[in-house]
Amino acid sequence: MSLNPYFLQGSPSEQNLIQDLINEHLKIYGIEVYYIPRKFIRTDNILKEVQSSKFDDSFLIESYLNNYEGSNPGSDIMTKFGITLRKEISLTISRERFEEFISPFLEADISGEKNYSDGGSYLFSTRPKEGDLIYFPLGERLFEIKYVEFEKPFYQLGKNYTYELQCELFEYEDEEIDTDIEEIENAMSDTGYITDLKLVAFGGTAECEAIFIPYGNPFSGVNEVFIINDGYGYTEEPKVTISPPPPIPSEFDRSSLPGGIGVEVPDEAYKAKAVAITTSIGDAKSISQILITNAGYGYTEPPTITISGGGGFGAIATCGISTGIITRIQITNKGDRYYQPPEISIDSPVGVGKTATAISKIYNGRLSEVLITNAGSGYTSAPNITVSPPPSVGFGTYIISEEVVGSVSGTKAIVKSWINPGGDVDKILRVSINSGKFNEGETIVGSSSSAIYTLKSYELDTTNDDYSKNDFIEEESDEILDFSESNPFGTY
Amino acid sequence: MLGTYFYHEIIRKTVVAFGTLFNDIYIKHKDDSNNVISEIRVPISYGPSQKFLSKIQQQSELSKPVQITLPRISFEMSSIQYDSTRKAGVTQTFKASDGTNLKKVFMPVPYNVGFDLNIFSKLNDDALQIIEQILPFFQPSFNLTIDLIDSIGEKRDIPVVLDNISFQDDYEGSFQTRRALIYTLRFTAKTYLFGPIADTTDGLIRKVQVDYYSDTDTQTAKREMRYTVTPDPIDAGPDDDFGFNETLETFYDSRSYSPTQQKDI
Numbered sequence: 001m002s003l004n005p006y007f008l009q010g011s012p013s014e015q016n017l018i019q020d021l022i023n024e025h026l027k028i029y030g031i032e033v034y035y036i037p038r039k040f041i042r043t044d045n046i047l048k049e050v051q052s053s054k055f056d057d058s059f060l061i062e063s064y065l066n067n068y069e070g071s072n073p074g075s076d077i078m079t080k081f082g083i084t085l086r087k088e089i090s091l092t093i094s095r096e097r098f099e100e101f102i103s104p105f106l107e108a109d110i111s112g113e114k115n116y117s118d119g120g121s122y123l124f125s126t127r128p129k130e131g132d133l134i135y136f137p138l139g140e141r142l143f144e145i146k147y148v149e150f151e152k153p154f155y156q157l158g159k160n161y162t163y164e165l166q167c168e169l170f171e172y173e174d175e176e177i178d179t180d181i182e183e184i185e186n187a188m189s190d191t192g193y194i195t196d197l198k199l200v201a202f203g204g205t206a207e208c209e210a211i212f213i214p215y216g217n218p219f220s221g222v223n224e225v226f227i228i229n230d231g232y233g234y235t236e237e238p239k240v241t242i243s244p245p246p247p248i249p250s251e252f253d254r255s256s257l258p259g260g261i262g263v264e265v266p267d268e269a270y271k272a273k274a275v276a277i278t279t280s281i282g283d284a285k286s287i288s289q290i291l292i293t294n295a296g297y298g299y300t301e302p303p304t305i306t307i308s309g310g311g312g313f314g315a316i317a318t319c320g321i322s323t324g325i326i327t328r329i330q331i332t333n334k335g336d337r338y339y340q341p342p343e344i345s346i347d348s349p350v351g352v353g354k355t356a357t358a359i360s361k362i363y364n365g366r367l368s369e370v371l372i373t374n375a376g377s378g379y380t381s382a383p384n385i386t387v388s389p390p391p392s393v394g395f396g397t398y399i400i401s402e403e404v405v406g407s408v409s410g411t412k413a414i415v416k417s418w419i420n421p422g423g424d425v426d427k428i429l430r431v432s433i434n435s436g437k438f439n440e441g442e443t444i445v446g447s448s449s450s451a452i453y454t455l456k457s458y459e460l461d462t463t464n465d466d467y468s469k470n471d472f473i474e475e476e477s478d479e480i481l482d483f484s485e486s487n488p489f490g491t492y
Numbered sequence: 493m494l495g496t497y498f499y500h501e502i503i504r505k506t507v508v509a510f511g512t513l514f515n516d517i518y519i520k521h522k523d524d525s526n527n528v529i530s531e532i533r534v535p536i537s538y539g540p541s542q543k544f545l546s547k548i549q550q551q552s553e554l555s556k557p558v559q560i561t562l563p564r565i566s567f568e569m570s571s572i573q574y575d576s577t578r579k580a581g582v583t584q585t586f587k588a589s590d591g592t593n594l595k596k597v598f599m600p601v602p603y604n605v606g607f608d609l610n611i612f613s614k615l616n617d618d619a620l621q622i623i624e625q626i627l628p629f630f631q632p633s634f635n636l637t638i639d640l641i642d643s644i645g646e647k648r649d650i651p652v653v654l655d656n657i658s659f660q661d662d663y664e665g666s667f668q669t670r671r672a673l674i675y676t677l678r679f680t681a682k683t684y685l686f687g688p689i690a691d692t693t694d695g696l697i698r699k700v701q702v703d704y705y706s707d708t709d710t711q712t713a714k715r716e717m718r719y720t721v722t723p724d725p726i727d728a729g730p731d732d733d734f735g736f737n738e739t740l741e742t743f744y745d746s747r748s749y750s751p752t753q754q755k756d757i
Binding site: 130147193412434466 | 505508509511512515516521522523524527528529530531532533535536537538539540543546547549550551552553555556557558559560561562563564566568610612614615616617618636637638639640642647667668670732733
C-alpha cells in the first residue's frame, strides 16, 4: 500500500458532492441547448462512412459555454465553394445529467433495424457521441460534435464529472432533421437541397361551342390542311395565308345558315385562316402542323395555301374542303387553374362522316384558343364539345416534416414549409430530401395530413444559399451551344 | 496601334459551355434495403466571385444555421495559353456574312483555356458517384460546338480535354480539423480567339450587268444589248440555296450607261 490509508482520495459521497455542485453551477450559469443524437440509416463498411442519417429526437440540456468571448475569429471564409462558416463552440455538460436524463431514452433504439422506415438506430447511448448535433439557440445554429473531451478536469477526487463537447457548425447534406422543435424547424426551413412545388387546387372547366356548316350546303370550308413539304430554316412561325373564297352569289339565302354564319357576318369571316406550328431538331426548324382557326365558308374548290415569312423556305401545303364541317370553335367559358392545355373532345357526326378534332392553348391558367386539326365532315347539327376539366382535387394543409408522395412518380419528400395564399394564386409546398423526380400533373398527397393538391410545376435549388447556378449556366449555354443530337450530360 | 475596340466574349462563352457539361449531375442516397431515399442535383457555380456579393447572396441571414451544404461543384479558369500546334496563317482571312453585310475575318488564334473542376463532398461515395458520371465522356476529350461569334454565326468545335484527376482526403490528424474531401479534375478547352471583324468594302454582289457595244470606241459607241444576272430570290444570302435570273435586253435609243449615276444617259 503506497498511499496513506488514513486519508480518502475521493469517497463516493465527496464525488457526489462535486457532481452536485457542478450540476448546480451549470443550472445557474449555463445555457440550454438541444442535444440531437444521430441515427444511422445506412453505413458503408468498405468506404467506412455513414451514408444516410436521421435526427428525429432532441433533449434539452443545460451546458456551460466555454468560449464565452465568442467563436473563433475569422471563421467565415470565402472558398471556391462559396462562403463557409467555420464557427466553433465548446460546451461543458454534466456527465451525470447526460447519463440519467438522455442515455436511458437512447437505450431503446440501440439495437433497432437500420431501416429508414423504422427510423434507424444508435450505435451506443452511454456518452455523447461525435457526429451528434447540438442546436445552439442563441445563434440559431446547428453544431456537430467533433470531439468529446471526457478527462477535463482530470480525475478530481478519482472521477470525471463533465463532458466537454468541441463542436463545429454542421456540414449539411440531406440528413432528415425532424425534432418537432419549432425553432429548429424554422432555422432549417430554407437550408439544404430544397424543391419548391407549385400546386393548384380546384379549377373551373372551360366550355366551347362549335360554329358549323351543315352537311349538304352548296358551299364548303377547309376541313384539313396537308403539309407536302415541311420546309427548312425557319426561325419563327411563318404566316399561313389561305386564298379567299369566291363571292357568294347575292341571290343565295344566307339567313338559312345556322350558328353565326348569318347574313350579318361580313365577308371577311368567310376567309379560311390557319396558323403554323414549327418543330426543331438542333438548329433545324420546320413546320410540323398547320392548324385551322377558321375553316371559312363559300369555297367551291380547294383554296391555295401560301406559307411566307418566318425566315425559312420551301414549305408547301394543300387542303381539302367539305361541307358538314366545324368552321371554328368559340370559347364560351375560359375556365381556370389549368396547368396544361386541356383535351378537346368533339362529338361524332350522326351517320356517315368524320369526327372533327382540335387542340387547345392556355394562357395564365385559362383556355385562350382552340385550334382545329381536322374540321370533320358530315355534321348535320352543331356537335357537342367537351373540354377536359382542370385539377379536381385540392384540399387540406400539409404538416411540416411530414412525408409527401407523388401519386404517379411515387417520389417521396419531406415538407419544409407550406404557403397557401388562397384564391387563384399558386400554392407553394417547399420540400427536401426528394427520393426522385416529380411528374407535373400528378397529385401530391401528405402522408399524415392527407392534404392533396395537383402539381403544376416545380423548381429545384430554391434555397436561400445562393450558390447553385445550374439553371443560369443552362440558360446562357442554350444561346451558344449546339447539341444537335442531344446533351449527354443532361436531360434539359 | 491596337486600339480597335472589339469584344466577342469568347472566353466567357467557353466558361459557360464548360460549366454546362456538369450542371445536371445527380447523386442518390439509399437506405439499407436499397430504396432511394434522396436524390440531389449537385449544385455548380463558377468559383471566383466578388467577395461582398458572395457574402450578401449566400449569407443574407447572418445566423446561417449550418456551415455549408454538400456536395458542391465549382469550376474556374486557371490558365490561358497559346497553342502553337493549331497555328494557322495569321494573314489569312475569310469572309462571313451577318445576313446583310459581308465581314472580313482574320483567321482566329488558337488558345488553350485551362479549367479546374473541383468537387467537394462530405462522403467519398458522393464524390465517386459524381466522378463516375463525368469520366466516361472524356476519351480523353469531349467536343463542344460553340457559336463563338454570334454576329457571323461562327460555330467551332472546341475539344475539352481531361488532363488529370487528383484528390485530397484529409482524414488524418487531430479531431480539431474536419475531413475535407475534394476531387480536382483539370481540363483544357482548345478554343480560338478572334480579332476585330471589319465590314468589307465588298458588298454582297446582287447584280451583274454586262453592256455590249457596237464598236470598240466606247467614248462614242452606244450600248445596244444588256445582259443582267440577279440572284433568285433577290434577297438570298450567301449561305442560302438560290438560283439566278438572267435577262437580255436590246436597245435602239443610242444611250450609254453611266456607272457613277447608275442609269442610262
